[in-house]
Structures are given as C-alpha cells and as structure tokens.
Amino acid sequence: MRLWNAHRRVFYKNPLSYQNRLELQSQPDGWRQILTEDVVKFVDDLKANRLAGTPEQQKQIIKQLLHNTPRFFSRPKNVPLELRKQVFLPNFVVTFMRTPHLPPKYASFWVPLWFNKLDFKNYLKNVYNVDVLHIRSYVQQSKVEREQLPGSRTPGRLFRPQARKKMTVELVDPFIYPEEEKDLSPWESETFKKELKQNEEMFKEESRATQPPIDPDLKRRESIAQQAQEFLQGRQRWRPSWQSIPTDTRVMQGTSRSPGIRGTI
Amino acid sequence: MVRPSTALSARLRLTTKQVNGGYYKGNRTGSMGAHTEWGGYVIDYRKARNYNCPDLKDSRLTPFVSAQIDPRNLDRAARDDTTYIPGRSSGRAFIEAWKNDSPDEYSTKLDKWMLYFAQAEKIAAQQSIEHSAEALEPEEADKTMESIGLEDHYHIDTQGDKDTTAEAEDVPGESGRLWRKGITGQRKISSNPAPPQQETDQRRQPY
Structure with a gap:
C-alpha cells in the first residue's frame, strides 16, 4: 500500500529497484537498509524493551x-x-452521564474537545x-449568546460559547447506574442554593438601577400596602420626617450639626 | 415571558461545522495516521496516546485537585512543621546573616565561633592544596562541623530561618559578597518538605 499524502505518510517510498531489494532481503541485516529510520527505530525499541519475543517472532x-x-x-496488537x-x-474532566434511556451496554460521557476515540478507549481501559467495543462521538455546537455586563445599558458583543464533545460507548459488559445521592448536605447544597438566590437578587437590584425594570418590584409594593394598612388601622401615627428621623430631629432642635452638609447649619 | 430571539447574523469565527467544501477546521485531536491513496485513512498506532494510570489501590488521593491551591502555601506549611529539614546552606553564611540581623548577640556569642571557622578554613585550604582536583564530600563537611561543635546549633537554628536556605558558596576573603549571596538568594518554592540539593558542576566548598 502506497500512501498518498507525502507530508503525513507512515510508509517508506522504496527507492530501490526490485533486484536490489531482493538482494538486501537475502542478507541478515539488509532490512535495515530497506525500511525507513523510524521503522528501524521501532524494531530496536521493541528489542530494547524485550517486547520483540523470540528470534523467530522477531523474524x-x-x-x-x-x-x-x-x-x-x-x-x-502489533504496537x-x-x-x-x-x-x-493530563488535566481534564470526563463526565459520566446518567442516560437511562440507552440500553444497558451503552454509556455516554462529556469529554474534552481534543479527545478522539482512540484516546477514550485507552483511557477507559x-x-x-473497562473493555470497549465501539465508540460514537458527537460535537455539540453551542448557540450564539450576547455578553451582558452588569450595570451597562448598551448591549454586549455577540459570542459563541465553546462546543462540547459527547462520546457514547458500547461496552462489553452491561452495567447498572449507581444510586443517586439523596442527601446533599455533605456538599453544602443549601448554602450553595442560598448564595445563588442572593446573587440573583443582587443582580436584579443592580440592573433595576440602570435599566427599565422588566418585573414589578413586588417587595416594595407589599411594604407600601402594609404601611398604608397600619396607618388606616391606627397602629402607626404619621409624623413629619424631621420628627420621625432622629438625626433630623436633633438638627432641628439645634443640638447637633447636620450630618450631610457640614458648615451650612 | 417572551424572550428575544437570538441574533442570526454576527461576524463570529467559524465553527467546525460551517462552510461546505475546501474548508476544514478540526478540534485539534491530533494526527493518528495518514491518508491513503484512495481516500481512506490508515491508523498508525505509534501515534496513539497511552494514558498511564498509577496504582490507585489504598490511595488517599482523589482525582480532583482545586486549581486555587497555591503550592507556595504548602511550602510555608512545611516550614512550620517540626520535621522540616531546610536545604543546606553554608554555616558561615548563616552566621554572617545573624551578625547583620542582630549585632548584639553576635558580639557576645559568636566571635569565638568565627575563630573556629577561621581555623577550619585554614585546614580546608591546606586540604584543597593537597587534593586540588577533589571536592570535599558533604559527609566529611559534616564531620568537620561536628568536631567544631556547631552541628546541633546549625540544624536547630536554621529551621526557622527561611532566607539562609538558599545555597551560598563560601569564598574565603569575600565575606561581604557572600552574605549578600546567602540572603538575597531566591526562596525555593517546592511542595516537597525536604527538597533534594541540586547537583551542579561547581565544586562543593567545605563551608
């Protein structure tokens, strides 16, 4: 078999004539002159690592x-x-997915983008x-998104998040998935959720300051309604702000200076 | 809620799935063989990768290591540990550093010891004349330290001191330069509690 792509070819191109080659083959070490350097080095490495076997197998x-x-x-098997x-x-993450809709011999994974099927087979082994019969791989492109910077009114630039590679493996032996974790407290899931919620609210407040609100501010509405109810039911008495705010009261009584604007009063 | 539709046209870089003929963009998986004359592909298993896995039986390590772990912090923790043995430094360099850091202590305690050093230097100089080709072995250097009686002191006091762990070569008659070498040498950053001394081509001096 002669290989076409000279740049990447694995095979030698035989510069010898047929007669020459026959002569060389008849000599004990003549194959070293026929084969290319990398192939000769491979055979030497086999011998050095004691993987070549008996002299007959070497032949x-x-x-x-x-x-x-x-x-x-x-x-x-030859290499x-x-x-x-x-x-x-290596520094990568391979994620085993729970895919109960697939037959019991099939498992699917998220793998790094630069992985190929040979890599994954060797990795699993x-x-x-784990012995593998067959691998399918699929690169899932992600959709175009827009950058959203908090606190900016102008729309951000468009970009496409990185693609992800999925590999579905046919295994020799069927398997059962491990049970799902029900108690997530060792991973502090509650604090994580809380933080997520807080972050979301923070983001909302920030965006409300700069952009026209999409959702109504329900908390503010509720608080206004509550205050109104309290006034109507007589639980609270209305007072002017210079009486209700203690710092203002002190300023108006002349016992302290205005905290905001110094030197004016 | 109605969500705005995503933009259809944008000048973005091409993906691996765009453009029909004459354009190829891969995911950099690497060459695993070569194309044949007839449009096929032959795998060359010499090009395939082999992932070496260590023996994980009874291993306490987990596959995940946080990227936020700073190896320098590990190094610091190792220095605080009582079992930490600092890298070797010249004894003289250490005492010179002490002299500069706290001159009062030096004047009361260490003047006598520096005399010993001067004596030892003389002996070493004689030896180096006799065996000029051979460097003094580290064990021999230890023995001479023991004979002076500084061995224990050296090992106890250098534990806390970070800066003297840097290697310094003692050149008799150049004490000022030597001190600077010993102090301003970069700290070794390594997670190993007892980093092995680097073997250099330079000859090892007795102190």
Missing part, C-alpha cells in the same frame, strides 16, 4: 514490516502500549479497566 515481525508497513502499524505516546499527568 516474523520484520517479514510483516517488509511486506506491508502501514498495515502492520494499523493493528493495535505495544509502551511504544505509543505516553501521557502521565487503563484507568477503569
């Missing part, structure tokens, strides 16, 4: 390489894990010792 490997190099490297690209401390 078999070289025979296969001479016959068809790309086919040899396209079989995963041991030690001679692939090694990754030791090495980390979780």
Whole structure:
C-alpha cells in the first residue's frame, strides 16, 4: 500500500529497484537498509524493551514490516502500549452521564474537545479497566449568546460559547447506574442554593438601577400596602420626617450639626 | 415571558461545522495516521496516546485537585512543621546573616565561633592544596562541623530561618559578597518538605 499524502505518510517510498531489494532481503541485516529510520527505530525499541519475543517472532515481525508497513502499524496488537505516546499527568474532566434511556451496554460521557476515540478507549481501559467495543462521538455546537455586563445599558458583543464533545460507548459488559445521592448536605447544597438566590437578587437590584425594570418590584409594593394598612388601622401615627428621623430631629432642635452638609447649619 | 430571539447574523469565527467544501477546521485531536491513496485513512498506532494510570489501590488521593491551591502555601506549611529539614546552606553564611540581623548577640556569642571557622578554613585550604582536583564530600563537611561543635546549633537554628536556605558558596576573603549571596538568594518554592540539593558542576566548598 502506497500512501498518498507525502507530508503525513507512515510508509517508506522504496527507492530501490526490485533486484536490489531482493538482494538486501537475502542478507541478515539488509532490512535495515530497506525500511525507513523510524521503522528501524521501532524494531530496536521493541528489542530494547524485550517486547520483540523470540528470534523467530522477531523474524516474523520484520517479514510483516517488509511486506506491508502501514498495515502492520494499523493493528493495535502489533504496537505495544509502551511504544505509543505516553501521557502521565493530563488535566481534564470526563463526565459520566446518567442516560437511562440507552440500553444497558451503552454509556455516554462529556469529554474534552481534543479527545478522539482512540484516546477514550485507552483511557477507559487503563484507568477503569473497562473493555470497549465501539465508540460514537458527537460535537455539540453551542448557540450564539450576547455578553451582558452588569450595570451597562448598551448591549454586549455577540459570542459563541465553546462546543462540547459527547462520546457514547458500547461496552462489553452491561452495567447498572449507581444510586443517586439523596442527601446533599455533605456538599453544602443549601448554602450553595442560598448564595445563588442572593446573587440573583443582587443582580436584579443592580440592573433595576440602570435599566427599565422588566418585573414589578413586588417587595416594595407589599411594604407600601402594609404601611398604608397600619396607618388606616391606627397602629402607626404619621409624623413629619424631621420628627420621625432622629438625626433630623436633633438638627432641628439645634443640638447637633447636620450630618450631610457640614458648615451650612 | 417572551424572550428575544437570538441574533442570526454576527461576524463570529467559524465553527467546525460551517462552510461546505475546501474548508476544514478540526478540534485539534491530533494526527493518528495518514491518508491513503484512495481516500481512506490508515491508523498508525505509534501515534496513539497511552494514558498511564498509577496504582490507585489504598490511595488517599482523589482525582480532583482545586486549581486555587497555591503550592507556595504548602511550602510555608512545611516550614512550620517540626520535621522540616531546610536545604543546606553554608554555616558561615548563616552566621554572617545573624551578625547583620542582630549585632548584639553576635558580639557576645559568636566571635569565638568565627575563630573556629577561621581555623577550619585554614585546614580546608591546606586540604584543597593537597587534593586540588577533589571536592570535599558533604559527609566529611559534616564531620568537620561536628568536631567544631556547631552541628546541633546549625540544624536547630536554621529551621526557622527561611532566607539562609538558599545555597551560598563560601569564598574565603569575600565575606561581604557572600552574605549578600546567602540572603538575597531566591526562596525555593517546592511542595516537597525536604527538597533534594541540586547537583551542579561547581565544586562543593567545605563551608
């Protein structure tokens, strides 16, 4: 098999004539001159890591390489894990999704965008010792959104959030999902929810100061209604503000200065 | 509530799914093989990645580490620990630093010890003349420290001191420069409580 893309090709292009090649093959170390450097290095690495096997098996490997190099490297059993690209401390998150609508042999995950199917198969095998039959992958594009800066009247710029990659895996063995956590107190879910709510209210108040309100301010309405009721029922007596606000009272009585504007009074 | 519809036209960067022919944009998953002459694709398993997983049996570590953890704080915590052993520094540099930090103590206690240092320097200078090619081993240096009687003192007092942990090379006759080297050397930032000393090509001096 000859490979077309010279830039990325894995195969050698044989510059030797057929006769030359036959001669070289008959010699014990002639294959080193026929195969390219990276292939020779691969065989040397096999021997160095004691993965080449017996001399007969080594001969078999070289025979296969001479016959068809790309086919040899396209079989995963021919390339041991030690001679692939090694990754030791990756930094990513793989999320296992709860998809009860899928058959029991299927599991689906959110994976990093740069993952491919070979990556994920190796990852599941090495980390979780899970055998995989088949993988489907799908990149989900996100919709265009607009930036909303708090406190600005002008509309923000448009942008598209990053896409997400989903992989659905067909496993060798069926599985059962773990039970859902019902008690979320160890994760402080209540404080988290409270904070969320507070943040939302803060954001609303801020936006009310700058933008025309979308929702009516129900709290203010309620408080006005309550005050009106109290006045009507005689529970509160109306007084002018200089009497009801203590600082103002003191200023009007002449016992203290005005707190707001110094030197005027 | 009616939500405004999203904008349809915007000058945004193209995604992997836009544009029909002649345009390709990937997700940077990496090359795992090569294209064949007939439009196929052959995987080259030498290019595939292998994720190495350590032995996780009885491991207390969890897969998640907060990105907010500052390794320098870990280092500080290690310094407060009683089992912390600081990196080696020159004994003389340490005493010179002490002299500069608190001159009163130095005048009362350390004058005598500096004499010992001067003696030891003489011996070391003789040795270096005799074996000019060989550097003094760290163990030998320890022995000479013991003979002077400073070993315990050195180890106890350098525990609290951060700045003297930096390596300083003692050059006889250049005490001023030496002190500056010892003090202004950058702090080592490492999560390891006892960072191993770096092996350099420079010869190790006795003090």
